[in-house]
Amino acid sequence: MEWRKCYLDLMLVPLGLLLPLVYHLWLWHKVRSQPRQTIIGINSSGRRLWVLAIIKDNEKKNILAVQTIRNTIMGSTLMATTSILLCSGLAAVISSTYSVKQPLNDTVVGAHGEFMVALKYVTLLLIFLFAFLCYSISIRFVNQANFLINTPFDSATAVVTPDYVCDLLERGFSLNTVGNRIFYAALPVLLWIFGPVLVVVSSAAMVSILYKLDLVEERGTTKVVERKECV
Template identity: 30%
Template sequence: MNALFAPHMLDIVCLAISTGLFTAYHLFVAWKLKKNPIYTLYGATKWAKTAWVVNVMEEKNDILAVQTLRNSTMAATFLASTSILLAVGLLTLSGQSDKLGQTWHSLNALGSTTQSTMTLKLLVILANLFIAFFNFSFSIRLFSHVGFIINTPPADENYGTSITFVAMQLNKAGSYFHFGMRAYYFLIPLIFWLFGPLLMVLSTIIVVVLISHIEKTPKLDCGYLAAFFKQTCALPKR
């Protein structure tokens, strides 16, 4: 067993560190969202989607619902298709990994340069792409379901057409889309892993810092709409 993992030890350790950093950040965000549901834009949009479902089903805005869900479905479809195309390209590239390895390993000072290590890297990247594909596919499936049930008149004691059920399904579709994007973000450190394990750890730190900065809900500026509306801070304080 030691002989099997020994050549890849540094790469495996760096992969574990990168995965741990990425997971720790998302666990931290999940903990913060329990205390503050609008800590990130993802949490804030979940509230907005719920309010949108209520408005659409109560006001009978069928055209608005169809157009909005169509845009969401198209976005998820594009990303799911891109995942499969990248996976097919990666499989094609794997047949030439022995030739490309010389170029990729030019910056690899400490990691393994064996063919088996390169195969391991490609398999991990391939698994990540399939995770992204399945999440986007599940998102498309739920967006399609919501497109039908959101236009059904709400009925008492009818679980499938209740506003709560529709809002739950829409937010679940958004969650799958969210997880698919996470797989895309983690693809960046995995690509840098091809050039060396230390670059993967460094790129993971940079990606986490960027995501934490971009995703955090901006502080509400009470004067942003002061020239147009008197009440500009109706949202709960963070």
């Protein structure tokens, strides 16, 4: 009987987790091939220009650079703290002697045995741990860029170059983005506690929202071109 109840989980949960995975693989290809059509690609180019502008006029903008990067570190620190707190809470729930599946026996669609409940909570725990890892490494790279962005670059034989600082900052922001996307993936897994159908629904809704946020609309550019042609 328990095996029959697992049918929905075996079919819908992999499908719900596959949707965000396929979307982010497509987004990665889009960023690599057409970066100007994505928010991630445009922001990456803008950060490199910002680093070069800071280095060019470092005597006047050094405080601005430190404050801006500090705000970025604070955001990553907040998300890392949130992730590790959620990990601690989930670890306490898993190790508790109280049976967490008792209140859900009559409301959950699909399997809700002890093994399935443990699997759901352990999956959530791993997701938050990976998110914490990404945020922690991101803070490390951004901290290094925070120190090196005020390094003098006059010497031709300098080991630290503007491109190196740009690469450090980009690695930090890339890991922060990966951590955010892993953190978002916890929502479908969290809803899995209440049934596998919600996993597919929430994954589809999340992919549609991220699609709207990740891509740049070209309506404004088209309107400007049309106005110029009319003139």
